[in-house]
Amino acid sequence: MPNQTIKLGGGLRQDADVITVMKAGRLRFLKPNKYWVESSQKRYVPRVDDNVLGIVVDTKADNFLVDIKGPAIAFLPVLAFEGGTRRNIPKFEAGTLVYVRVVKANPGTNPELSCTDASGKAAEFGPLKDGFMFECSTGLSRMMLSSPTCPVLEEFGKKLSFEVAVGLNGRVWVNAASPATVIVVSNAIMKSESLSSTQQRIMARKLLEKVQ
Numbered sequence: 001m002p003n004q005t006i007k008l009g010g011g012l013r014q015d016a017d018v019i020t021v022m023k024a025g026r027l028r029f030l031k032p033n034k035y036w037v038e039s040s041q042k043r044y045v046p047r048v049d050d051n052v053l054g055i056v057v058d059t060k061a062d063n064f065l066v067d068i069k070g071p072a073i074a075f076l077p078v079l080a081f082e083g084g085t086r087r088n089i090p091k092f093e094a095g096t097l098v099y100v101r102v103v104k105a106n107p108g109t110n111p112e113l114s115c116t117d118a119s120g121k122a123a124e125f126g127p128l129k130d131g132f133m134f135e136c137s138t139g140l141s142r143m144m145l146s147s148p149t150c151p152v153l154e155e156f157g158k159k160l161s162f163e164v165a166v167g168l169n170g171r172v173w174v175n176a177a178s179p180a181t182v183i184v185v186s187n188a189i190m191k192s193e194s195l196s197s198t199q200q201r202i203m204a205r206k207l208l209e210k211v212q
Helices: 138-145 151-159 179-194 197-211
Strands: 012-015 018-021 026-030 034-038 051-059 063-067 074-077 097-104 112-114 132-135 163-167 171-175
Touching: 012 034, 034 138, 051 074, 051 163, 051 171, 063 097, 074 097, 132 179, 138 163, 138 171, 138 179, 151 179, 151 197, 171 179, 179 197
Parallel strands: 074 112
Antiparallel strands: 012 018, 026 034, 051 063, 051 097, 063 074, 097 112, 132 171, 163 171
16 A cells, blocks of 8 residues: 555554564454454453543543553643633542543553543543443443444434444443443344344344344
8 A cells, every 4th residue: 555654453463564464353344544453352451542431430630540450540630621710620529430531541650531532622521321331341331332233223313312432442332311222222232243244134134123
C-alpha cells in the first residue's frame, strides 16, 4: 500500500517495511486505514483514545480513582469534564459507573481518563445511571464496536428500544424501560461471541419472538 498511510493497532508491529503479528487472533480492519489483531482476553491493556467503562472506587482532591480492569487504577481529573471548573466538580460516589476516554496510557504509570471527546465536548461520556453492567472479553467488546453493526444489536434495534454502552475494556452497559428487555439483550450479547453473524441473527430473532 505505497500510496496510503495505515494505522497499526494492538497486536501489530512495524519493522522497516515489514509488519509483524505479535499475538494470535483475528485481523481486523476499520475504515479508512486502521488494522489490528483482535484476540479474546480478560485482561485489558489501556490505549490512548479507547472508550471504556470505569467504576469509581475513591475520590481525591484532584482526581477520581477509577477501576478500568487494567493493570493499575486510572485517574479521572475532577476538571476533565466539559466546562469543568473548581466550582462545578461532579460528585461521584464509590461504585458510580462512568463512560470515559483514555487520554494517557504510559507503561508503569496510572492511565489518565477524560469525560470529553477530543474537541472538549461531553458527547456520550459521563456517568451511566440505572441499567445493568456486565463483564466480557475484550474481543467481544471490539466485535460489538466493529463495522458493520454487530448483528445481535442490529436485529434487536429493529424491534426493541434500549441503550447500550460498550467499553473496550470488556464491560458492557445495557438500559431499557423494561427489565425484561435488559435481560434479553444482555444475555444475547454474552452468548454471541462464539457465534457467526448468521447464527447471531437467528438467535436474536428467536429471542424476539419470545419477548413479543
